[in-house]
Amino acid sequence: MKKIVIFASGSGSNAEQIILHFKNSNQGNVVGIFTNNLHAKVLDRAKNHNIPFEIFSREELIDGSVLQKVEEINPDLIVLAGFLLKFPSDIIAKYPDKIINIHPALLPKFGGKGMYGMRVHQAVLDQKEKETGITIHYVNEHYDEGGIVFQKSVSVEDCKTPDEIAFKVHSLEYRYFPQVIEQLLMSK
Numbered sequence: 001m002k003k004i005v006i007f008a009s010g011s012g013s014n015a016e017q018i019i020l021h022f023k024n025s026n027q028g029n030v031v032g033i034f035t036n037n038l039h040a041k042v043l044d045r046a047k048n049h050n051i052p053f054e055i056f057s058r059e060e061l062i063d064g065s066v067l068q069k070v071e072e073i074n075p076d077l078i079v080l081a082g083f084l085l086k087f088p089s090d091i092i093a094k095y096p097d098k099i100i101n102i103h104p105a106l107l108p109k110f111g112g113k114g115m116y117g118m119r120v121h122q123a124v125l126d127q128k129e130k131e132t133g134i135t136i137h138y139v140n141e142h143y144d145e146g147g148i149v150f151q152k153s154v155s156v157e158d159c160k161t162p163d164e165i166a167f168k169v170h171s172l173e174y175r176y177f178p179q180v181i182e183q184l185l186m187s188k
């Protein structure tokens, strides 16, 4: 059984979809949730599903403590699902091609430092984009620049608020992210 570790900073609704998907899968299992946010709702979700979790500080992310915890697990895949800090180079170096992120837009559009969550959807609305979507990509040293694994678009011509865009994008995320993770695990 392949081991999946999830990093999340907030609500963790994607993390929960991934947990649920793999509960009945023989391809893999979510074995740990890592968060930098003591108050993140993802912690409630981890507790509800009896998934072990780790809370760490920004300092622990860069001083090697988080790498050490990850190495104790030795995951087959590290999934960033709404993780908002820059991912540290020591973990990237130890797990090449084993770390993926989901971005709530069609990269390279609306990516980079500071582009996350509702900020992305507001920018899509401001730019009067006809469509947006999701991008699942490998994580490298630069925000949102690793190789693209999967993209899916959706029309937002009828959307008048960032919340309406967020709803459409989340629906795509819930539908495709667990599937893409499963396919990646099968190919590893």
Ligand code: GAR
Pocket: 008, 010, 011, 012, 013, 014, 015, 081, 082, 083, 102, 103, 104, 115, 116, 117, 120, 170, 173
């Ligand atoms: C998701 O929409 C994800 O794509 C986005 O944060 C949201 C987290 O929602 N990630 C980024 O913006 C990364 N740049 P969730 O906590 O409910 O899964």
